[in-house]
Amino acid sequence: MVRGFNIPNQRVLAGAGASLKKLITDFSIHFVWEKKWFFIAMVVGIILLSFPTPNGLSREAMIVLSMSIVATILFVTEPIPLPAVALLIILGQVFLLGSSSSDVSKTLWNDSVLFILGSLMLAVGVVKQKLDKRIAWVIVRITGTKTSNICFGISVVSGLLASFIGEHTVAAMMLPVGITLVTLTSDDPKKVRNLAAVLLFSIAYGCSVAGIGTPSGGARNAIMIGYWREFFFDPSNPETQKFLIDYVRWMVFAYPMFLIQLPFVTLVLFLTFKPEYRDLSRAVVKLRAQVESEGPMKAADWVSIVLFLLVLMGWIFMSDSVGMGTIAILGATAFLISGLVRWEDINSGVNWGVVLLYGAAISLGIEMKETGAAIWVATNFLNLLEPFGASDGFGLWAAVSVLTTAVTNMMSNGAAVAVLGPVVLKMAVVAQEDPIIIGFITAISSAFAYLTVVGTPACTIVYASGYLKTTDFLVVGWKMALISIVIMLGAAFLYWPYLV
Amino acid sequence: MADTYVDQKDLFERRKERYRVLVCIDGSDESYRGLSYAAQAATNKNSDIVLLYVRPIDQGLRSGGLQVRVARENMLSWGLELPGITYLKRGLEQLISGDELSADWHEKITHTDIDGDPLGDNKIEYTNEVGQTIVLKLKTAATIASGILDQYELGPYDLIILGDSGSWGGWAKSLWDPAVAEKVAMHAPCSVLVARGLERGHGHLLCTDGSERAMRMVKRSATVSNRIGSKLSVMAVARDNEDKAEAQENVDIAVAELKSLGVDVVNAFTRVGNPFEEIIHAGKEYSFIVVGSTGKTGLQRFFLGSVSFKVMEHAKNSVIITR
Structure with missing residues (x-):
């Protein structure tokens, strides 16, 4: 009678193909769902960067502003470890803003x-x-x-x-x-x-x-x-x-x-x-x-x-x-x-x-x-x-x-x-x-x-x-x-x- | 390395033979009421009860860069117990002082280090002469739900019991808010009992839709009923009057199945309307509403929802989802 409780395990073994598919869908859903704020923040960033630059704002300023907004979303919602947000900021300054690596390093430490x-x-x-x-x-x-x-x-x-x-x-x-x-x-x-x-x-x-x-x-x-x-x-x-x-x-x-x-x-x-x-x-x-x-x-x-x-x-x-x-x-x-x-x-x-x-x-x-x-x-x-x-x-x-x-x-x-x-x-x-x-x-x-x-x-x-x-x-x-x-x-x- | 692997596998196989109940304790009255149900369900000598308290891993960033472990170590050096231990010990006392289990237990303590936490995972195992085991487990995990699900991976369980008490709720990542129960119920490969205003003695209400899964649920409920001697009732819901005959037929099949397993059915009836509303309404009279899990995959469940989960979410009393 107790054995009856073990059916789920047998079922998992039953169809390897089906369970793999389930695994992939489950994984992708959970991964995306758990990290949804990360993806939302990234999309917001891309949308902001693709806007034409408003009056009185330079292109560099626009990039920095977008980075700040994305970072703030990530600070509040915490989909990824907060130190990773810090690393993203460093990467963003080099790749998006085009600052040199050693200039960015100097501003990190005071x-x-x-x-x-x-x-x-x-x-x-x-x-x-x-x-x-x-x-x-x-x-x-x-x-x-x-x-x-x-x-x-x-x-x-x-x-x-x-x-x-x-x-x-x-x-x-x-x-x-x-x-x-x-x-x-x-x-x-x-x-x-x-x-x-x-x-x-x-x-x-x-x-x-x-x-x-x-x-x-x-x-x-x-x-x-x-x-x-x-x-x-x-x-x-x-x-x-x-x-x-x-x-x-x-x-x-x-x-x-x-x-x-x-x-x-x-x-x-x-x-x-x-x-x-x-x-x-x-x-x-x-x-x-x-x-x-x-x-x-x-x-x-x-x-x-x-x-x-x-x-x-x-x-x-x-x-x-x-x-x-x-x-x-x-x-x-x-x-x-x-x-x-x-x-x-x-x-x-x-x-x-x-x-x-x-x-x-x-x-x-x-x-x-x-x-x-x-x-x-x-x-x-x-x-x-x-x-x-x-x-x-x-x-x-x-x-x-x-x-x-x-x-x-x-x-x-x-x-x-x-x-x-x-x-x-x-x-x-x-x-x-x-x-x-x-x-x-x-x-x-x-x-x-x-x-x-x-x-x-x-x-x-x-x-x-x-x-x-x-x-x-x-x-x-x-x-x-x-x-x-x-x-x-x-x-x-x-x-x-x-x-x- | 190879040896421990074999041991683990062996242990896993042996555990499959036993009836194992995982009770998640958070210190709320509801979780202790769930525990007393577990005590009744696991009186058989082949059964084990595991009491689990999950504490989220400390976030040093929130405490201004000073790890919370500094404070915890300081607490330990004062001889103060950390929160979960008190809750688990109270659970053990409740189990041992009850009538269901004998009083003679042997103690064994194990500790596993978890990186970045002074406490790690702690386990106290009690065995009695009949071969039953009670385990107190203090676990650290990223979130409560993932801690519970990880615990399932460590050894298969037949039933997970968790309390659903509103007082801990709120928007914050608090203990057992509905989200935790929902997450566990959705991902756990075994049956899940969500205790909610649990009053024993009113029997189980089985909800069938005639599917193979539902019939499996009926059979399993018969097992549980034999075990703890609870009364069973059966219901089915028709979406409209045309389906009424089919619903009646589903109920009849279930009743016949239960009779053949030697279980008497107290009440058998059908309702017409929205399945989950009708089930919740009719279920108020009973201690438990028992539903089978849907066969939907994660993706389908995500977009369509399911009657089982709606029942679990909205019912005012305890719900068992069987798998």
């Missing part, structure tokens, strides 16, 4: 890319130091055992750390702290669903709002700094000196915004999710036992803290003269030389494709500027915005912010800034707005991807713990996004004009 590379290596080094338990213990020692205080403490500490060493680093480091507090409170996941949500979102959003604070908070900040220098800085003109934004100057602009956002994180989370336990004393006692079993701080722990502080000082005081990327590389090298982290850990912990991806995206962005494609798109986009009164001033700021927030919720925020940066900076020029303010609006709005799991690195990492649902992000995310946009526009209106 201080921003070096910074992304270095800070990722540094991130693995920092996470591997296992200082998380001690940080957790310091938090609960200060906040006591009330759930709301612990959550606020976690988001403040996550935020302060993330603003300097990047949100992904801190999210990876603090995730076990959040989950441990949840599991030590109750073993039954259903009883602590809301508690898990507030604790984990405190980490995720604490890190996300902090990513804007300093240039080293996220790759997107470094990309924007690179664009300002590339687009507006002219060594022969001292007037353009102000477009070289250094570490401290960025902090003066953005750090207050991060600090204002922090209390709202806890507030919004507690209004959205009502945690089941108001007090976590049971979990805190057990956490204390775990920390004590670690023993006192070891020499290696102190060395890593000192090294880390030195890197921070380097960014603040020296990045002007040697570049932020160099300092990041210096830090990573120091961690490797001192033996605090193994190369194998760095090698498996960093996704090198990201470096490639940002390099290619920035290179494309620079081509957008050089061929005049960026200014053409900017002019036409402004004409489009004019009927809505959004072609200058506050209207334009809001439009740029909403545009960036929308794009960044669909793809990684670094890529969003790399793609949008050239266009919005040229829009600022055409509309005679300050490119620095518009640039900050773009870089900062790209952190407002609270709605989706893929939006910000911190959200992705925390979601990987399996304790949150995708719908949780929607429920709480729109409130955070709204608050953040209002705070940022407030800063752009009341605070930044006094700085530029």
Whole structure:
């Protein structure tokens, strides 16, 4: 009787010809279906290239623009691995645009890319130091055992750390702290669903709002700094000196915004999710036992803290003269030389494709500027915005912010800034707005991807713990996004004009 | 190399002799209800139950270039279990504490490395003295559906059970959204049960169109019915009144076939109208709607759709597609 279930296997053997045909049709359908967006993107590209060049646009600009549109479709829909999109961009520049291979190679690598590379290596080094338990213990020692205080403490500490060493680093480091507090409170996941949500979102959003604070908070900040220098800085003109934004100057602009956002994180989370336990004393006692079993701080722990502080000082005081990327590389090298982290850990912990991806995206962005494609798109986009009164001033700021927030919720925020940066900076020029303010609006709005799991690195990492649902992000995310946009526009209106 | 190949083939042949059920666990209540059905269907000593949890491979690009494995390794070093393990263990507890299976089990743990993932594929195998096996499997795959289908390739199964719970849905690539169930049902070479608001004890409704395939489905349902002692009913749908006689004939043949296999039919009836609407409507009264898979190839199915898949997609209760 059981044998009756095996008929399908015999059937496959029955007609070799028929099954081969089936195999081919199945394969072609599935392959085409799975990769449909790749083919759609390619067709869009071919159609765009076969159009006659519009007025005011050179042939080269048209090609670069088509490449950007195709790349954006691929970034959002991901039919092929994202590093492959980066490779396509390189190929496109050589084959379609006719640039020489070594010219393209030069645009792939600059201080921003070096910074992304270095800070990722540094991130693995920092996470591997296992200082998380001690940080957790310091938090609960200060906040006591009330759930709301612990959550606020976690988001403040996550935020302060993330603003300097990047949100992904801190999210990876603090995730076990959040989950441990949840599991030590109750073993039954259903009883602590809301508690898990507030604790984990405190980490995720604490890190996300902090990513804007300093240039080293996220790759997107470094990309924007690179664009300002590339687009507006002219060594022969001292007037353009102000477009070289250094570490401290960025902090003066953005750090207050991060600090204002922090209390709202806890507030919004507690209004959205009502945690089941108001007090976590049971979990805190057990956490204390775990920390004590670690023993006192070891020499290696102190060395890593000192090294880390030195890197921070380097960014603040020296990045002007040697570049932020160099300092990041210096830090990573120091961690490797001192033996605090193994190369194998760095090698498996960093996704090198990201470096490639940002390099290619920035290179494309620079081509957008050089061929005049960026200014053409900017002019036409402004004409489009004019009927809505959004072609200058506050209207334009809001439009740029909403545009960036929308794009960044669909793809990684670094890529969003790399793609949008050239266009919005040229829009600022055409509309005679300050490119620095518009640039900050773009870089900062790209952190407002609270709605989706893929939006910000911190959200992705925390979601990987399996304790949150995708719908949780929607429920709480729109409130955070709204608050953040209002705070940022407030800063752009009341605070930044006094700085530029 | 050659040795392992022979072993694999041998294992495959031996597995064919057994009644193997693959239960996909995602932590939802629905998947555990599907599991209790599996427990009943696989009480025989020749049967195995495999519990599967599929986790998509981590995308380091989304996490800003830092691989999620860094975070996962950190979690492991804190002694925290990763999500799927808890779900699988709960499933095992449910199986062992139930009445259907005995309580004496031996444990064996195996681990396969998967590139780029700290966890890889993990397997815990439990065997009891009668020779039954329960396997807990934690698998990493590009997508949930491909993970389930890969698992089929590793050893043939007779039945794949997966839950269809709406709460995980949404546009995101979430677990068991209808797309996963649909994909598995479309590609799996064996029968697929999609559990949906599963309430046991209302019997199976077999839908026949008189075709050879449908008759095979009827025969197989008789086997399952013998196994778990469920009640069977038969229905056929005529597109219009002219076809009514033919539909009645199809029902009669099926009932006669079931009788000859020693199974009593509770209810036998025909309906007139759009097949899939009628089936869904009549099926509400039963625990399961049982349909045969269509013989269409991928291409035809792609353009024409099929009654079976429409039933699976739109029915409010559990559906079994037999192959």
